[in-house]
Amino acid sequence: MDLKDDEFLFNKEWTEDIDQRAGGLPVFFVDSYQRASKYWFYSGKPAYSLNTLDYRRNGFSLWTMEDSLQQKKMYGVYQGKHNDYFKDSISTRKGVFLGRTFDNYFSFSRILFASPSKVEGNNGDSVQIAVNCLIDEESYKRIHPLFDTARVWMAIYTKDVDEPVVLPTSFCLGELTEHKQQVDVPVRLNVSPGNYTARFGVSSCVSNWPTINSTAFSLKVK
Numbered sequence: 383m384d385l386k387d388d389e390f391l392f393n394k395e396w397t398e399d400i401d402q403r404a405g406g407l408p409v410f411f412v413d414s415y416q417r418a419s420k421y422w423f424y425s426g427k428p429a430y431s432l433n434t435l436d437y438r439r440n441g442f443s444l445w446t447m448e449d450s451l452q453q454k455k456m457y458g459v460y461q462g463k464h465n466d467y468f469k470d471s472i473s474t475r476k477g478v479f480l481g482r483t484f485d486n487y488f489s490f491s492r493i494l495f496a497s498p499s500k501v502e503g504n505n506g507d508s509v510q511i512a513v514n515c516l517i518d519e520e521s522y523k524r525i526h527p528l529f530d531t532a533r534v535w536m537a538i539y540t541k542d543v544d545e546p547v548v549l550p551t552s553f554c555l556g557e558l559t560e561h562k563q564q565v566d567v568p569v570r571l572n573v574s575p576g577n578y579t580a581r582f583g584v585s586s587c588v589s590n591w592p593t594i595n596s597t598a599f600s601l602k603v604k
Contacts, residue, residue, distance in 0.1 A: 410432050468482045
């Protein structure tokens with residue numbers, strides 16, 4: 383396996399820059415298990431990767447580490463174009479990182495929705511999607527009542543487009559009453575006709591960036 387040389391360059395420097403900007407707050411990275419892992423290794427301080435519907439699930443999505451972060455004040459780090467939301471700019475020898483402080487971190491990465499293999503519907507119609515939901519004990523305890531209104535979202539992916547279209551469903555976590563249950567998730571298909579891939583996510587402390595909480599399934603909009 384070939385590794386790029388720059389994977390090993392300046393890691394001590396950029397992690398120090400972020401550590402200083404965080405000002406002692408615990409750090410999480412948005413959509414980068416690599417940067418979270420490197421930060422943890424080089425700074426010696428634990429870090430977390432919040433994996434959203436723009437990214438993919440990985441080990442951070444499964445670890446119980448998530449439970450220890452809830453309702454903490456944390457510093458979120460992102461590397462991309464959303465400087466309208468992540469207001470801090472951190473110049474490092476590995477490029478510019480964006481960041482902001484979150485006063486009340488929360489996420490539900492370990493809730494899993496087992497989606498059907500295929501969903502069909504007409505553009506503009508509201509469809510009910512039957513899914514099996516699995517929820518671990520700690521996530522279940524955190525939902526009620528503080529996060530009863532946390533919403534389930536559906537991301538729709540188009541080939542060759544970087545970011546998915548994310549549609550709100552009318553299903554909220556307060557409707558989960560068991561650790562394993564089948565639920566109907568209502569969503570209006572406000573998307574152009576076509577064949578897509580879709581996944582479900584759950585609201586997080588990063589506004590409008592839900593975590594990724596399901597496998598992918600086929601969506602046909604007529």
